[in-house]
Amino acid sequence: MFNQLDQIFVTALHWLVSFVPEAWRPLASSLICIAFILSVFPAVFSVTTIFERKGIGRIQNRYGPNRVGIPFTKIRLAGFGQFIPDGVKMLTKEDIVPRAADKVVHFLAPVVMLIPVLLAYAVLPFGKNMTVTDYDAGLLFFFAVGGAVELSVFMAGWSSRNKYSLLGAMRAIAQMVSYEIPLILSAVTVVMVVGSLNLNDIIAHQNQYTFGIAHWFVFTPWGLVGFILFFIASLAESNRTPFDLPEAESEIIAGYFTEYSGFKFALFFLGEYLGMFAIIGLGITLFLGGWTSPVSFLTWIPSWIWFFTKLMAIVFVFIWIRATLPRLRMDQLMNFAWKFMLPLALINILVAGIWHYMAADWQRWLVCSAIIVGAYVVLGRGLMHNQKLGKRIYRYAE
Amino acid sequence: MSPFFVITGIVTLLGAVFAMSLRNLVHCALAMAVAFSGIAALYLQLDAQFVGFAEILVYVGAIAILIVFAILLTRSGEAPEKSVLTSGAWTSLILIPLLFGILAWAILHSSAVPRDLPPAPVATVKNVGDALMTKFVLPLEIIGLVLTAAMIGAVIIALKEENKNENPGRKS
Amino acid sequence: MTALQGCLLISALLFAIGFAGAVTRRHAILVLIGIELMLNAANLNLIAFWRFGPHPEALTGFIFVLFSMAMAGAEAAVGLALIIAIYRHKKTSNLDEVKELKG
Numbered sequence: 001m002f003n004q005l006d007q008i009f010v011t012a013l014h015w016l017v018s019f020v021p022e023a024w025r026p027l028a029s030s031l032i033c034i035a036f037i038l039s040v041f042p043a044v045f046s047v048t049t050i051f052e053r054k055g056i057g058r059i060q061n062r063y064g065p066n067r068v069g070i071p072f073t074k075i076r077l078a079g080f081g082q083f084i085p086d087g088v089k090m091l092t093k094e095d096i097v098p099r100a101a102d103k104v105v106h107f108l109a110p111v112v113m114l115i116p117v118l119l120a121y122a123v124l125p126f127g128k129n130m131t132v133t134d135y136d137a138g139l140l141f142f143f144a145v146g147g148a149v150e151l152s153v154f155m156a157g158w159s160s161r162n163k164y165s166l167l168g169a170m171r172a173i174a175q176m177v178s179y180e181i182p183l184i185l186s187a188v189t190v191v192m193v194v195g196s197l198n199l200n201d202i203i204a205h206q207n208q209y210t211f212g213i214a215h216w217f218v219f220t221p222w223g224l225v226g227f228i229l230f231f232i233a234s235l236a237e238s239n240r241t242p243f244d245l246p247e248a249e250s251e252i253i254a255g256y257f258t259e260y261s262g263f264k265f266a267l268f269f270l271g272e273y274l275g276m277f278a279i280i281g282l283g284i285t286l287f288l289g290g291w292t293s294p295v296s297f298l299t300w301i302p303s304w305i306w307f308f309t310k311l312m313a314i315v316f317v318f319i320w321i322r323a324t325l326p327r328l329r330m331d332q333l334m335n336f337a338w339k340f341m342l343p344l345a346l347i348n349i350l351v352a353g354i355w356h357y358m359a360a361d362w363q364r365w366l367v368c369s370a371i372i373v374g375a376y377v378v379l380g381r382g383l384m385h386n387q388k389l390g391k392r393i394y395r396y397a398e
Numbered sequence: 399m400s401p402f403f404v405i406t407g408i409v410t411l412l413g414a415v416f417a418m419s420l421r422n423l424v425h426c427a428l429a430m431a432v433a434f435s436g437i438a439a440l441y442l443q444l445d446a447q448f449v450g451f452a453e454i455l456v457y458v459g460a461i462a463i464l465i466v467f468a469i470l471l472t473r474s475g476e477a478p479e480k481s482v483l484t485s486g487a488w489t490s491l492i493l494i495p496l497l498f499g500i501l502a503w504a505i506l507h508s509s510a511v512p513r514d515l516p517p518a519p520v521a522t523v524k525n526v527g528d529a530l531m532t533k534f535v536l537p538l539e540i541i542g543l544v545l546t547a548a549m550i551g552a553v554i555i556a557l558k559e560e561n562k563n564e565n566p567g568r569k570s
Numbered sequence: 571m572t573a574l575q576g577c578l579l580i581s582a583l584l585f586a587i588g589f590a591g592a593v594t595r596r597h598a599i600l601v602l603i604g605i606e607l608m609l610n611a612a613n614l615n616l617i618a619f620w621r622f623g624p625h626p627e628a629l630t631g632f633i634f635v636l637f638s639m640a641m642a643g644a645e646a647a648v649g650l651a652l653i654i655a656i657y658r659h660k661k662t663s664n665l666d667e668v669k670e671l672k673g
Contacts, residue, residue: 105428137523140451147459151431154466158424158475170470173463197523399576407580414584414607418591423599430603433584437610444577444621449635453613456639461606461646468599468650472657484666487594494593498586505578506571515573519626526636529629537633541640548644552651558658 006302009036010129033132037121044311045273046083052319054079059323090266098160098259105159110260110267113152116145117271120278125199127291127304139197142282143184146237149275150176156268157256168255171330172239172246178337179236179243185345186229189222189352190286199282203290212296216289221368222352227287229345231314234283236337238276241322245330276318277311284310340379347375403443410436421482423474424466431462445518448526577618585611598653598663602646609642 004011013032020028050065057064065079075081097106123138125131135141150173157169191197194205208215217223236243247255257268284290288310291303328336351368358364413433420426434457441450469475530538585608592604613635620631657663 102422102424105425135447137448137451140448140455140523144451144454144459147455150463151428151458151466154463155428158466158470166470170467173467177460177463195524399571399573403573403576407576410580411583411587414587417603417607418587418595418600423597426600426603430606433607434610437584437614440577440580440614441617444617446617446621446632446635449613449617449632449639452636452639456643457606457610461643464646464650465599465603468653471654472599472663474597474599474663482596483594484596490593491590494586494590497589498582501582501586502579505575505582516622516624516626519621519629521626521629521632525627525629526632529633530636534633537637541637545640545644548648552647555648556651556654 002300002302006128006304008302009127009304030132037118037132041121041274041277042270044277044308045270046087048273048277048315048319049086050080050082051316052322053082055316055319056323059320087266090269091263093262093265095262095264096259098162100161101259102159102161105155106259107264109152109156109159110264110271112155113149113271114267114274116148116152117275117278119145120275121281123199124278124281125203125285125290126307127302130291130304131200134198134200137197138199139187139191139202139282139286142278143180143187146275146279147180149271153256156260160256160259162259165256165258168246168258172256175239175243175246175330175333175337176237178334179233179341182229182337182341182345183233183237185342186226186233186348187282187286189226189349190217192349192352193217193356199285199290202286203292206289207292209296214289214292214294214296216287216292216294218287218289220355221365221372222348222355223287225344225348225351225372227283229341229348230283230287232341233337234276234279235318235321236333237279238272240276240318242325242328243333245327245333277315280311280314280318281307284314335383339383343379344375347371400443403440406436406439406443410440423469427462427465427469430465431458434458434462446521448521448523572622574618574622577622578615581611581614581618584608584614596664596666598656598665598668599650601665602649602653605649606642606646609638613638 013029016032017025017029054064054066063079065082068079068081068085069075069077070081071084097103120142122132123135123141131138153172153176154169157165157167157172160166190202194202196202206214206216213219218227235241239247247257257265260268284307291307293299293301293306351371354371355364355368358367410433413429413431413436416429417426417433420429434453438450438453438458441447441453588604588607588611590604592601592608595601595604616631616635616638620626620629620635623631653663656668660668662668
């Protein structure tokens, strides 16, 4: 019974496609998958915006939105209906384009941001047999379309003819380009161990159980470091705090999308959050086992429930980090990427190789952990530049 | 020659024409990115998946961004006041269609072009990796060296010079 | 007209357009864009012949194109660094004005 629940979307797709004549079946199947992605992920986006506002509010010792229900009805939802008025507000705001702006490029920038982000969902496995297109080089496709987002950031910043927008765009592109390298290098360790760029193969490697615990890559030393590097780099790629200098409200108004209002701003906002979900989805696939369950006695829970549970758990950690950590300055951010994360990612590749070739017992855990801890300590101490950071001293007015 | 192929080819060529003929440099760079995406789509239709994705990653994701940064760092974003063509441009513009005519004649009347379509080759990533590590390992190592040299060289060339002797009578 | 001839015509036209831009425009960066288009045309040619030629399982054309893309990236990086250095020195990126070795 649970197996049928697991494959419910696949059977629904086959049933819907069987109504269509034979020649149109691939097209119909693609359109239904596209409709699925376009309906599920904006819904996840709305839920995330509410959780973000309420979650950040609670961490900051205040309530978030707690009164909005569904408008024009008497349904009280204690703030969970906030996305409805927010959506209506963004759709009905006046669309202001600066007079000196480059109209065509200004119009196309949100579109060019959204299309690669939506394309990236095509290779993510949401459940068992639930990948839209199962490319042989799926991981490469994901990183390729991720690189196209930077072009849209530039288009947005330059076409507004506003020096703050341009500055924000330059910073955002520099940040995204710098953090793309540790992102890809930490994914390379997984590819090296699995031997394939196909995301379903990567999950199949993690779908084995020893003593009831799954063989997720995050439970190995190199996988843990790889996951942490991937996590930090995906925070930077989505321009989230602590890496949100390009778009922080207290710094540069809104950075590269200062001059956007109304629906175009909504598209940018949507594109940013959808990009966040896509890259978290990839991190889950690579390191956290995708749609597999962590313990062997819970495999009866449907695979897509596991995927979305892990996705929302990591989104919660993103929100938590946003409410807790201060922002990094631009030079601190770049130093962190190039001087700390890049050497650590390269050493992680070395450690993954050593792990793969040593025999499977406690010695390889010791050797790999020793190398990683040694590298971390050397890099961390070496980059501190003799700053004497001691215990914090609090000074109060007398 | 399916309709998709013809449409992708037309989009690529339009992108290339706009890339070379627009006045505003940033528009040229964006049209060039469109042309690169069109070429990537052509690679995907020719069953070269890995090369198609690598083209988007390298050209659209890196080279287009590099060109855009260079346009901004050399303040070429404003519209040019004088003519955009070099001296001697018209001679080239007469000779280049001739060049294309010769190439097209050679392509259409060649006897080296096979008449039937071979089956789709299997270019999985595993085969590409095997080939790179066994048959083509020497070019792989050399290209690693070349990329390192190019990276270091580019940084050194574009590095800001520190003026050690700052005397006012010196012509810079 | 077979598919191979179609691909070759597209790549020849792309090469001609890139060549026209590279020798006609005055701005140094546009010359570089033209060079990149020409390189892409050559790569398309290689992939077309790999796909429609004998022995595609040897992957020769495929690997050639991968290396060609890497070289194009390296060359674009160095070329753009040169343009930035020349701009810093001569305050212009107009190729007609950078014609003296002095200075």
